Amino acid sequence: MATVTFDQATRIYPKAEKPAVDALDLEIADGEFLVLVGPSGCGKSTSLRMLAGLEEVDAGSVLIGDRDVTDRPPKDRDIAMVFQNYALYPHMTVGENMGFALKLAGVDKAERARRVAEAAKILDLSEYLDRRPKALSGGQRQRVAMGRAIVRSPQVFLMDEPLSNLDAKLRVQTRTQIAALVKRLGTTTVYVTHDQVEAMTMGDRVAVLKDGVLQQCDTPGALYDRPANVFVAGFIGSPAMNLVTGPAVEGGVRVGGAVLPVPREQLARAAAGNGQVTVGFRPEAMHLVGPGEGVQVLVNVVEQLGSDAFLYTKLAGEDTDDVLHPSDVVIRTEPRSAPAMGEKLWLGVREGALHVFDAATQQRVE
Amino acid sequence: MATLALPGTETTAVRTVDKPERRGGKGARAGKAGPVTYTLLTLTALVSIFPLYWTVVAGSHTNAEIAATPPPFLPNASLFDNFKAALDQAPIGKAILNSVLVSSSITIGTVLFCTLAGFAFAKLQFRGKGLLLALVIGTMMVPTQLSVIPLFMMIADLQWVNQLQAVVLPTLVSAFGVFFMRQFLISALPNELLEAGRVDGASTFRIFWSIVVPVARPAMAVLAMLTFLTAWNEFFWPLIALTNANPTVQVALAGLGSGYVPQRSVIMAGTLLGTLPVLIVFTILGKQIVGGIMQGAVKG
Amino acid sequence: MTIASQSSPEAMTASPPAAAPATPDRTPARRRTTLTRNRWGYAYVAPFFLVFGAFSLYPFVYTAWISLHKTSLSDINGGTWVGLENYRNLLHNEFFWNAARNTLTIGVLSTVPQLCLALGLAHLLNYKLRNRTFFRTVMLMPYATSIAAATLVFSQLFGRDYGLINTVLQSVGLNPIDWEGGTWSSQIAIAVIVTWRWTGYNALIYLAAMQSIPGELYEAAEIDGASRWKQFLNVTIPSLRPTILFTIVVSTIGAVQLFGEPLLFAGNGTTSGGASGQYQTLGLLMYQQGWSNFHIGQAATTAWAMFMIILVVVGLNALIGRLRARADR
Numbered sequence: 001m002a003t004v005t006f007d008q009a010t011r012i013y014p015k016a017e018k019p020a021v022d023a024l025d026l027e028i029a030d031g032e033f034l035v036l037v038g039p040s041g042c043g044k045s046t047s048l049r050m051l052a053g054l055e056e057v058d059a060g061s062v063l064i065g066d067r068d069v070t071d072r073p074p075k076d077r078d079i080a081m082v083f084q085n086y087a088l089y090p091h092m093t094v095g096e097n098m099g100f101a102l103k104l105a106g107v108d109k110a111e112r113a114r115r116v117a118e119a120a121k122i123l124d125l126s127e128y129l130d131r132r133p134k135a136l137s138g139g140q141r142q143r144v145a146m147g148r149a150i151v152r153s154p155q156v157f158l159m160d161e162p163l164s165n166l167d168a169k170l171r172v173q174t175r176t177q178i179a180a181l182v183k184r185l186g187t188t189t190v191y192v193t194h195d196q197v198e199a200m201t202m203g204d205r206v207a208v209l210k211d212g213v214l215q216q217c218d219t220p221g222a223l224y225d226r227p228a229n230v231f232v233a234g235f236i237g238s239p240a241m242n243l244v245t246g247p248a249v250e251g252g253v254r255v256g257g258a259v260l261p262v263p264r265e266q267l268a269r270a271a272a273g274n275g276q277v278t279v280g281f282r283p284e285a286m287h288l289v290g291p292g293e294g295v296q297v298l299v300n301v302v303e304q305l306g307s308d309a310f311l312y313t314k315l316a317g318e319d320t321d322d323v324l325h326p327s328d329v330v331i332r333t334e335p336r337s338a339p340a341m342g343e344k345l346w347l348g349v350r351e352g353a354l355h356v357f358d359a360a361t362q363q364r365v366e
Numbered sequence: 367m368a369t370l371a372l373p374g375t376e377t378t379a380v381r382t383v384d385k386p387e388r389r390g391g392k393g394a395r396a397g398k399a400g401p402v403t404y405t406l407l408t409l410t411a412l413v414s415i416f417p418l419y420w421t422v423v424a425g426s427h428t429n430a431e432i433a434a435t436p437p438p439f440l441p442n443a444s445l446f447d448n449f450k451a452a453l454d455q456a457p458i459g460k461a462i463l464n465s466v467l468v469s470s471s472i473t474i475g476t477v478l479f480c481t482l483a484g485f486a487f488a489k490l491q492f493r494g495k496g497l498l499l500a501l502v503i504g505t506m507m508v509p510t511q512l513s514v515i516p517l518f519m520m521i522a523d524l525q526w527v528n529q530l531q532a533v534v535l536p537t538l539v540s541a542f543g544v545f546f547m548r549q550f551l552i553s554a555l556p557n558e559l560l561e562a563g564r565v566d567g568a569s570t571f572r573i574f575w576s577i578v579v580p581v582a583r584p585a586m587a588v589l590a591m592l593t594f595l596t597a598w599n600e601f602f603w604p605l606i607a608l609t610n611a612n613p614t615v616q617v618a619l620a621g622l623g624s625g626y627v628p629q630r631s632v633i634m635a636g637t638l639l640g641t642l643p644v645l646i647v648f649t650i651l652g653k654q655i656v657g658g659i660m661q662g663a664v665k666g
Numbered sequence: 667m668t669i670a671s672q673s674s675p676e677a678m679t680a681s682p683p684a685a686a687p688a689t690p691d692r693t694p695a696r697r698r699t700t701l702t703r704n705r706w707g708y709a710y711v712a713p714f715f716l717v718f719g720a721f722s723l724y725p726f727v728y729t730a731w732i733s734l735h736k737t738s739l740s741d742i743n744g745g746t747w748v749g750l751e752n753y754r755n756l757l758h759n760e761f762f763w764n765a766a767r768n769t770l771t772i773g774v775l776s777t778v779p780q781l782c783l784a785l786g787l788a789h790l791l792n793y794k795l796r797n798r799t800f801f802r803t804v805m806l807m808p809y810a811t812s813i814a815a816a817t818l819v820f821s822q823l824f825g826r827d828y829g830l831i832n833t834v835l836q837s838v839g840l841n842p843i844d845w846e847g848g849t850w851s852s853q854i855a856i857a858v859i860v861t862w863r864w865t866g867y868n869a870l871i872y873l874a875a876m877q878s879i880p881g882e883l884y885e886a887a888e889i890d891g892a893s894r895w896k897q898f899l900n901v902t903i904p905s906l907r908p909t910i911l912f913t914i915v916v917s918t919i920g921a922v923q924l925f926g927e928p929l930l931f932a933g934n935g936t937t938s939g940g941a942s943g944q945y946q947t948l949g950l951l952m953y954q955q956g957w958s959n960f961h962i963g964q965a966a967t968t969a970w971a972m973f974m975i976i977l978v979v980v981g982l983n984a985l986i987g988r989l990r991a992r993a994d995r
Contacts, residue, residue, distance in 0.1 A: 054561050075567035087558035091580035100576075101566035148566075399793035407790055411804045414866060417819045418807065420830065424822060433828040436837070475717075483714035492707030498715070505722055507915075507976055509923040511952050511969040513725035515732055515962055520725070536721035539714050570706045599812035601926045602949075606957065619814040620935055630822055633933070641815045648810045652803035659806070659867065660874035 002078075002155040002188060004028040004051065008060030011046050011212075020046045022212040023060060028190065033182055034217075035191045035203035038235070043212035044192045045160055051190060052158050053077050064155055075104075077156075080149035084161040086141050088133040088148075095120070095129035098147045105152075119151045122181070139170050146178065150185065157182065157189040163198065175202060196236050200224070208232050230362040233280045233355055239310060239330045245278045245359050253277045253356075256315030256328075258295040260349060266356055266365055273360025283310060283332040285353035294348035297329055299339050309338035313345070418645070425449075425635035432631055448635030452622065455632060457610065458639050461618035466643070468533050468604075468614055469597040475538040476593045477586050483539075484547025485578050489560060499548075502541045510602050518606055532607040533614065537597060543589050546662055550585035551578070588658030591651055598644050615640040733966035745963065752967035762968065764943050765951040766975075768853065772928075772947065773921030775857035776864075781913055783865045785906075788872035789898070802873075805866030813926035816863055821846075821933050824855045846932055849944040856927050856945055864920075868913050875909040876902060911987050918979045922972050925949030948972050 006026040012019045021043040028034045036044040049055035051062055053074035061070040069077045080101070088097050095116050102112045120126045123143045133141055142162065149157055162178070163171045179202045182189050193199055199206045200220040207217035208231075216228040227233035233241045246254045248271035252261040260279055262270070270277045297313035312327035331347065339345060356365045399407075424432050426445035431438060453459055486492070487499050517536055526532040555578060563573040579586075601616045608614060610621045622636045648655065733752055737745030756762050791801060808816065823830045824845040832842035845855045879902065887897050903910075924947045928939050937954035939946025946954075948968060956965030 052561075052565060054564065074561075074565045079565065081562070081565045083558045083562060085556060085558055087556065087562035089559065089562070089577060089580075091583075100568075104567040104572065148562075397793060399790070399795045403790050403793050403795075407787075407795075407801050410787060411801060413862070414804050414807050417816065417823065417862065418811065420823065421815075421819050435833060437828075437830055437833055479714045479717065483711045486707045486710035490707035490710065492705060495707065498711065501723075502718075505718075505726070507919055507980055508722075508726055509919065509949075509969065509972050509976065511923060511925075511949055512729050512973050513722060515956060515966050515969070516725035516728040517721065535717070538721070539717045541718070541722075544714060574710075595810055599810075599814075601813050606953075616812055616814045619812070619818060620930060622818070630825075630828070633818055634822065637815045637818045641811060644810050644812070645807075648803075648807065652806065653799050655810075656799070656802045656806055656870060659870050660877075 002065035003030050003063075004034075004156055004188060004190065005063040006047070006051070006060070007063065009047070009050055009057050009062050010059040011043075011050055011055055012058045019043075019058075019212050021050065024214055026207060026214065026217060028188060031186045031188055033179070033189045033191065033202060033204045035193060035199040035206045036209060037193055037196055037199035037206055038209035038215075040194060041211075042209040044194075044209050046212075047209070048158050048160055048190055048192045051156070052079060052081050078154050079156045079158055080152045080154040081158040082145045082149050082160065082162040084164055086133075086145040086162075086165070088141060088144055090133055093130050093132055094125060094136070094144050094147075097133065097144055098151045101148070101152050115151050116147075119147045122150070123147045138166055139174065142166060142174060146181070150181075153187075155188065157187050157191075159189065159191045161193055162191075163193070164195075171198075178202070197238060200236065206236075208235060210235075226364070227280075227355065228364050230278055230280070230357045233357070233364075237282060239283050239332075241280045241282050241355070242329045243278055243280045243357075244315075244328065245276055247275055248277050253279050255279065256295050256297075260295065260354065262354065262356055270356050270358045270365040273358050276359035278357040278359045278362070280355035280357065281349045281353055283330045285350045286329075286331045286347050287350055289346050289348040291346050294346050295329075297331075297345050297347060299341055299343045299345065300327055302338055302341055304335055304338070306335060309333050309335040311339065311345075316344070418641070421634050421638045421641070424631055425638045427631055429629055429631050444631065445635065448631050449639060451629070451632045452636030452639060456618045456622045456636055457613060458615070458618050458622075458636055461613045461615045461640065462643060464530060464613065465598055465615040468530055469594050471534045472537050472597040473590050473594045475534075476540050476543050477590050479539045480543030480547050480589065481579070481582055481586055482574075483544045485551055485555075485574065485582070487544065487548040488551035489555060489557065489578075502544050506541045506545070514603060514606055517603070521607055527607065528609055528612045530608075530612070533600075533604050536603065537600065540593065543593065546589055547582065547585060549662075551582060554585070555581050585661075587654070588661065591655050591658060592662075594647070595644065595655070615643075729966045729969055732963055733970050735963045737962040738960045748963070752963050753971075755964070756967050756971060761943065761946070761951060762948075762971070765939070765946050765948045766971075768939070768943075768945055769922060769924060769947045769949075772853045772857055772860075772924060772945070773918065775853060776860035777914070777917045777921055779857070780861040780865050780917065781868060781910070783861070784868035784913070785872055785910075787865065787869035788876055789902075791869060791873050792876050802870060805869060807866070808863045809867040811863065813863070814930060816859055817927050817930040818933070820855070820859045820862070821931050846940065847944075849942075852931065852940055852945040856924075856931055859927050859931075860921070860924070864917065868917070871913060872906060872909060875906050879905045907990065908987070911983055915980055915983050918983075919976055922976050922979075923949050925953065929953070948975075 004026075005028070006024045009021060009024045010019050011021040024043075024047055026034075026047075036047055038044050046055055050057050051064075053069065053072060053076075057070050061068055063069065064077060064079070089100065092100065095113075098119060099112045099116045102115065107115075116129070117126070120129055123146060125140065125143055125147055128136060128140060128144075133144065136144065142165070145162065149159075159178075163174055166174060175198060191202060200223075203220060205217055205219055206223055208215040208223070210231050216223060216232045218226075223232060223236050227236060227241075230243060234243055244253075244255050246256075248254075248262075248267050249259055251264075252259040252267065262277070262279070267277065296316035298316060299311050299313050301312040303310040303312070309332070311331040311333060313329045313331060315328045329347070331345075333339070357363060358365055422441050422445075423438060425448050426441040426443065427438055428444050428447075431442065431444075483502075487495065487502075513536075521527055521529075521532040524532075559577055559581070560573055563577050568576065599616065600614075601620075604614045604617050605620060608617050610618065613621070619637060619640050622633050732745070734747060734749055735745035736748045736752070787805065791798065791805075795801060824832075826832065826842065826844045826846065829845070831845070836842055843851050845851045883901050883905070884897055887901050892900060928945045928947050928950050929935055929937065931945065932940065937946075937950055937958045939950050948971070952965045952968040952972070955961045955968060
């Protein structure tokens with residue numbers, strides 16, 4: 001077990017103008033489960049591969065424990081990796097796949113068999129040890145990939161979108177199994193995903209990246225409650241946080257003909273850039289108010305999910321026929337008493353649930 | 367020929383979809399073959415086989431018998447007499463042995479060297495890779511004629527004229543083979559597999575031996591078959607480098623016809639002897655060779 | 667060697683809940699490591715390039731050097747520098763022009779029917795067939811037959827006096843043809859041998875390309891109301907265009923090098939290509955110059971001329987391909 005440290009780690013691909021990973025600073029505690037999340041091309045996989053030794057580090061360094069591994073090849077790093085497509089050796093049996101690293105490390109045959117059997121038992125693969133990967137289902141292959149990692153008892157697990165090749169149902173199930181397994185083993189884990197739900201449900205902490213730059217790294221709860229900037233606010237949460245930009249006026253921010261109240265001092269700092277303020281409020285942070293008291297919206301689409309209903313609404317006065325942008329504000333309501341399409345509502349934001357960002361810098365203002 | 371039904375029309379003719387072995391439902395258009403198709407194909411098959419069949423017919427008659435009108439159309443009893451005469455006239459037995467040796471050596475060398483180089487071109491990064499690959503592909507256009515003169519000088523210098531290594535060494539690698547293996551490995555060998563090997567602690571050589579070669583095996587088999595066939599049939603260079611004292615099959619066949627009074631049936635019997643080994647191999651592995659050529663066509 | 671700075675105001679340091687250990691001192695800049703830039707690549711290509719260089723590249727270049735000399739086979743390391751004289755002689759050599767003309771006509775006579783037949787054959791093989799492995803394999807049999815064997819058999823079939831083809835012609839009341847003696851007849855006969863050997867092979871290449879055309883394209887064309895023939899013209903042929911260009915290039919290269927068939931067509935391995943050189947090709951001429959007349963310099967010049975012709979043909983093909991691609995855009 002070990003800590004992992006990225007110290008100003010930077011990766012610039014040959015011929016690229018911008019770094020794929022730009023001065024990443026990240027410290028991961030011993031035994032921690034850290035998720036790297038972000039849209040495609042944000043540098044999350046590159047960061048993981050820098051830690052694995054599969055990608056060069058152009059500047060800065062990467063440490064595992066106290067060892068600087070920046071220039072070490074993967075085999076000297078004491079890590080194990082689970083790949084998105086599993087990368088199982090097609091010509092080896094499940095048992096040989098899991099034992100290959102041990103074989104290369106010179107572990108004797110009996111010990112190898114014992115550790116493979118042990119891992120296979122944990123992962124319920126005992127009866128498949130003699131099969132080839134081709135003869136397994138997607139879920140089983142995924143477990144073999146996990147098994148190949150845990151057999152080695154490495155200092156760090158690296159997982160690169162290990163669930164994205166599974167169907168939706170199996171993905172949810174496997175998600176919990178991996179989280180439980182890793183907790184039980186207590187191994188430091190760095191996990192890459194593009195799926196923010198996966199990130200939020202699995203990570204002790206979640207690091208959000210965009211364009212190679214770390215945006216915020218915090219516990220799932222803190223990310224949700226105090227997103228550091230507009231990007232994180234919009235990325236974390238499903239449906240996404242409503243983000244509306246308007247001019248700062250006396251007492252608040254003007255949004256669609258109404259004014260959302262913002263405390264004076266916060267407003268002053270948020271408007272310092274260009275006078276525009278971005279406000280954010282989550283779908284569940286809305287409530288109905290009397291006519292004229294809040295923001296008026298027109299219900300455009302109603303999504304019934306059974307446990308919830310989501311209203312996709314347009315701010316009053318906006319074009320409702322624009323099919324590509326059917327909604328400005330998403331609202332979560334009780335499914336049984338959901339308003340119908342075409343209804344006009346007056347909405348207010350619950351006390352303390354309004355996020356305020358400087359529209360110029362995109363940064364959060366407390 | 368089956369008609370394809372338009373989806374959503376009244377005519378609910380069954381749409382013929384080919385067996386799933388057609389990769390991923392691609393090319394699913396093909397209709398069922400009708401009698402015209404079968405007739406044309408059968409005719410083509412007959413034309414393809416007839417010259418070989420005629421070799422058997424002519425090779426199993428005496429000279430006088432095949433000159434008769436109408437000529438015979440069925441094999442006869444003189445085959446072994448003619449074989450004997452052919453073996454007396456040209457060293458065909460030795461030639462077959464030589465050809466087996468030469469073609470096997472060339473096949474082993476080509477598959478080994480081309481797999482190594484094809485892997486490097488497909489998956490490794492090194493300076494000058496693009497230029498070297500362009501060189502390999504470019505020389506596929508260069509005619510054999512362009513290298514035989516210096517090659518002949520070389521083997522004359524080395525006193526290799528009439529020795530088998532003179533035929534083996536220059537053909538030991540092939541640009542086509544490198545290109546073929548590269549195209550195969552680019553798609554068949556995921557980068558992650560190599561990365562998994564590195565994370566698992568395998569050395570570069572170990573990765574090649576334990577991961578690349580097993581994945582490349584099907585393509586290596588195809589390349590081996592094609593190389594063997596090409597090497598067996600190679601004509602121009604062996605004709606220059608060898609003589610009838612130590613020939614390959616093709617050189618011996620070339621000498622067969624140059625007798626003072628050519629005996630047609632003996633020539634045909636000799637041709638049959640020299641062709642039989644490849645025909646046997648082809649009968650056994652024909653399906654794989656067909657698959658290999660088609661696979662190479664799509665990849666290339 | 668960039669030392670990345672905290673380039674973006676958005677970048678922020680994240681620390682775990684526990685206190686972070688102190689980072690050891692180190693210089694942030696370094697030389698590019700060789701983790702992924704793999705010098706091993708050279709080791710893998712080395713065996714290939716050693717053999718390739720010695721037996722393909724070096725002779726190729728050395729042939730150019732020889733072509734600038736007056737050298738004979740008996741005088742292997744000597745020879746006198748004559749500059750471009752061999753090339754000048756070549757251009758005034760009636761044998762060269764005769765061979766070039768023959769190579770061209772035999773090339774056209776063999777390549778064009780061969781590729782057209784192959785395309786049609788591929789179309790037939792693309793139907794859902796019973797015994798399709800059988801048909802494919804049988805059609806590849808000629809490819810497996812060597813040039814020497816095929817030519818010996820065909821020269822019997824095309825024989826003037828007892829050849830099967832003349833026997834058949836006579837039996838239907840036609841005059842027998844002296845296949846070997848005539849210019850056109852001998853060239854047609856040689857073209858038949860080439861076509862016989864290569865049609866099946868090219869058909870398989872076309873078939874493979876046809877099968878990789880997505881079925882949806884045909885479905886879309888069908889919904890748009892295209893007939894089968896229109897589909898063949900507007901979907902199959904355009905999709906096959908790169909493959910067709912490829913086969914044209916390959917068979918042209920083969921046609922320029924044509925050697926074994928004309929050498930053995932008369933049955934006795936004469937290098938003159940018929941009594942009046944009526945089917946002498948460039949490949950045969952080069953062999954005659956070098957190994958019958960022992961004029962190595964001349965032979966090298968002819969070899970280079972062959973290469974030039976190939977370059978022109980390949981260049982033209984590339985040009986046509988590029989123009990078509992531009993027209994499609």
